[in-house]
Amino acid sequence: MRPGIREHRCPRCEIRKPLCFCSHIPQITLQTRVVILMHTFEEPLTTNTAKLVNKALLNSEIQIHGKKDERLTAASLHQTEGQSLLLYPSPFAVELSPEFVANLARPTTLVVPDANWRQTTKFVRREPALAGIPHVKIPLGLPSEYRLKTQRHESGLCTLEAIARAIGLLESPQAQQKLELLLRVMVERTLWTRGKLPADQCLTAGIPLAAFQHDQKGFPTTNGPIR
Numbered sequence: 001m002r003p004g005i006r007e008h009r010c011p012r013c014e015i016r017k018p019l020c021f022c023s024h025i026p027q028i029t030l031q032t033r034v035v036i037l038m039h040t041f042e043e044p045l046t047t048n049t050a051k052l053v054n055k056a057l058l059n060s061e062i063q064i065h066g067k068k069d070e071r072l073t074a075a076s077l078h079q080t081e082g083q084s085l086l087l088y089p090s091p092f093a094v095e096l097s098p099e100f101v102a103n104l105a106r107p108t109t110l111v112v113p114d115a116n117w118r119q120t121t122k123f124v125r126r127e128p129a130l131a132g133i134p135h136v137k138i139p140l141g142l143p144s145e146y147r148l149k150t151q152r153h154e155s156g157l158c159t160l161e162a163i164a165r166a167i168g169l170l171e172s173p174q175a176q177q178k179l180e181l182l183l184r185v186m187v188e189r190t191l192w193t194r195g196k197l198p199a200d201q202c203l204t205a206g207i208p209l210a211a212f213q214h215d216q217k218g219f220p221t222t223n224g225p226i227r
Contacts, residue, residue: 012055014046018211019189026056026178031107032171033059034163035077039115039123040066047148047190049160050114052182057167057175065123066115072129082107086133087166088124093135096169100136108170114159138165145180147187158183 010020034057036050043064054062065072078084083105094100111133113120124130138157146158157165160183168176184204191197192207199207 009046013186014051015186015189016193016211018208018213019193020208021182021185021189021205024182024185024205025052026182027058028056028172028175028178029058030167030171030175031059032167033079033107033109034061034167035109035111036060036062036159036163037065037072037111037113037123038062039113039119040064041119042114047186048114049146049158049183049186050112050163052186053160053163053179056179056182057163062114065127066119072127074129074131077109077111077129077133079107079109081105082109084109084111084133085136086124086130087112087137087162088120088135089137090124090135093137096136096138096166098169101170104170110163110166110170112159112163112166117153136166138162138169141165145184145187148190 008016010017010022013020013022013025015021034053036054038048038050042048042050050062054060063072063076064070085104085108087110111130113123115123140155143155144157144161146161160179164176164179164183167179181204188197188202188204189207192199192202192211199212
C-alpha cells in the first residue's frame, strides 16, 4: 500500500480512520492457544482477517512464513502439555465433533495456515515443522459472510471464520459469536467504502457519522455521503 494512503488508515484495524472499528474488537481469553501461520503475501493486506483474530484472542500469535532464510520450528507450535492440531481439511483430517473434542489432551494448540489454497497446500505438504501434527476440519455449516472476495469453494471460509467455528467447538461458542460479529462489522464497513453496500444495510454497527464527511482515502469532503 502506498504510504500516502496508509497514513489515513487506523494502524490497528487498518480501515480508513473515520470508519475505525477498534472499539468492536473484543478481548477474549481462552485456554486454547491459536498459532496463525501467515504467508508473507498476506501480511500487507488490510482486509486480512487473521490479523483481527490475533487482536481479539489474547492467547494467539502470528508467525510469518514464506520469507527467505527464515524457517518455522516445531518447538514454536507445541506447548509442554496438551495437544497440537492443524486446522487443514486434508483427506485424512478428523472432523471436530463433540466426541473428538471431549477426548483431547488440554490445553490445545490450534495451528492455522493463513494463505490462499494453493499456497496452503504446498506449505502443509513441504513444511517439516508440521509433520506429525494431526489434521482437523470443521463441519460443514452456514455459507461464508466474508463478501470481500469470491471463495474458491462454495463451502470456503475466511481465516477468521474457520478459527471462530473451531474455537466454538473446542472451547467457547461465545467467543465464536464475538469473532463473527467483529467480521460482520469489518465486512460491512469495507463494502460501504467500495460503494457496494448502502449505509442503511450496514446493520451490525452502522456507519459512523464522521465517515460521511471523508472520501475513500480519508480526506475531508463536502460532497456528502459516499454511496
